[in-house]
Amino acid sequence: MRTPDELRADRRLAINGGTPRFDELPYEESGIARSAADTVAEIVRSGRTVHWGGGPYSKRLEEQFAAYTGRGKAFFHSSGTAALQTALFALGVEQGDAVALSDSGFVASLNVIYHLGARPVFLPTDPTTLLCVDDVSAWVEGHDIHTSLITHFLGNVADVEAVHRTAGSRFLVEDGGQAHGATLRGRPVGSFGDIGSFAGSHKKLVTAGQGGLNVYDDEQIDWRMRTFAHHGKSGNFEGVFPGYNFRGGEMEAALGLAALQELPERVAARNSTARALTDAFAEAGLRTIQVAPGLDATPAWFDIAVVLDEEWDGHRDWLVDALTAEGIPAWAYPALISMPWVEPWMRERGWWGEREQHLAAVETALWNRVLVLGTQMSPEDAKRVATAAADILTR
Numbered sequence: 001m002r003t004p005d006e007l008r009a010d011r012r013l014a015i016n017g018g019t020p021r022f023d024e025l026p027y028e029e030s031g032i033a034r035s036a037a038d039t040v041a042e043i044v045r046s047g048r049t050v051h052w053g054g055g056p057y058s059k060r061l062e063e064q065f066a067a068y069t070g071r072g073k074a075f076f077h078s079s080g081t082a083a084l085q086t087a088l089f090a091l092g093v094e095q096g097d098a099v100a101l102s103d104s105g106f107v108a109s110l111n112v113i114y115h116l117g118a119r120p121v122f123l124p125t126d127p128t129t130l131l132c133v134d135d136v137s138a139w140v141e142g143h144d145i146h147t148s149l150i151t152h153f154l155g156n157v158a159d160v161e162a163v164h165r166t167a168g169s170r171f172l173v174e175d176g177g178q179a180h181g182a183t184l185r186g187r188p189v190g191s192f193g194d195i196g197s198f199a200g201s202h203k204k205l206v207t208a209g210q211g212g213l214n215v216y217d218d219e220q221i222d223w224r225m226r227t228f229a230h231h232g233k234s235g236n237f238e239g240v241f242p243g244y245n246f247r248g249g250e251m252e253a254a255l256g257l258a259a260l261q262e263l264p265e266r267v268a269a270r271n272s273t274a275r276a277l278t279d280a281f282a283e284a285g286l287r288t289i290q291v292a293p294g295l296d297a298t299p300a301w302f303d304i305a306v307v308l309d310e311e312w313d314g315h316r317d318w319l320v321d322a323l324t325a326e327g328i329p330a331w332a333y334p335a336l337i338s339m340p341w342v343e344p345w346m347r348e349r350g351w352w353g354e355r356e357q358h359l360a361a362v363e364t365a366l367w368n369r370v371l372v373l374g375t376q377m378s379p380e381d382a383k384r385v386a387t388a389a390a391d392i393l394t395r
Helices: 004-008 034-046 056-069 080-090 107-115 160-167 219-228 250-261 263-283 316-325 342-348 354-367 379-394
Strands: 073-077 098-102 119-123 145-151 171-175 195-199 212-216 303-307 370-374
Touching (some): 056 250, 073 080, 073 219, 073 250, 080 107, 080 145, 080 195, 080 219, 098 107, 098 160, 107 119, 107 145, 145 160, 160 171, 212 219, 250 263, 263 379, 316 379, 342 354, 370 379
Parallel strands (some): 098 145, 171 195
Antiparallel strands (some): 073 212, 195 212, 303 370
16 A cells, blocks of 8 residues: 555546546435425425424335334434434433444534433444444443443444343443444344334435434333424323424425335445445455454445555545545545543543543544445446556555
8 A cells, every 4th residue: 555645646536636536526415215206295285394293204214114123113213323422311311311322423423422311332343344342241341231232333233132142231222323234143134123224315225304303112112202303292282301303294204205215225236336345445455444354244335444554544525525635426424432522521520540541542543544435326436436446555
């Protein structure tokens, strides 16, 4: 792999004044099901796009998504973040409760812990899979873990059962926001936790434009979740605790329903693109993330990540800009524990110590070397841009 200094000095790169490899970024599929256009238009013409307690399309989406994941119930939210927040609230997470959180994930999972006043107990990332390590016992020592919130990040599949067991947590929430259609031990992701939580936003496999879904079995969870997401009101009148307006709309539900019908084909297409990306990178000797060795799991790849050499720590953001300038749609994710507001917030509450300081350094050094390309393009475009990216990095 070429060094950062070598690339910064390469005048053939567009970021350094050269000619871009491609005229524009490749087309990336948004995930919106065009087949729902007429249904959405009918909803608009009806004059009613949202219903207290959920409209007919929302209820249909809940029924079908619950059936798909093998759960008894589902609740459609206005966003994936809303779904995560109601999930933790429904399980009784309160101020100061310890929530074990995979540092491998999207910031929404951390934000909901903050807004509930809970204490995040960050769990380290396996650099082979970019998922939470399976055995987290050493990282939760001294904590009474209320809930484990574990993300199937990038469409890869975490062994949530192992994490839940070694964390000793009372409850498990699976964040499957990027992993619709993935399986673990022959079962759909989202079917293992007390609650499985999914996002329906842009580029997701079950895209609703916005929206999020929680799946579960327990009646009390259902009541707490729906009450919290309807302004804290039980029924139409009584406010039993402070809540939010988190219920999903009918247009979004119609989009989600249409996408759900196409889910097997969508997963196959994303995984085909993922193979094109990984094959091109592997041919150049670059390391991409993998399913955990020996784990019976089938991913539904959302992104493919390349883990760069250690010398790229501190230069990754420049590389993302350089590749984008070439017409290569590169992206990056931060270590959640190293978000700039996290340490001051945790120090103020007496939650930041040597363990957090050490983990932040290790996680930052890893995630500062992670480069991702999305699977929302065709396999042909994926091969084209991955081959170009690999050539830039290794020639």
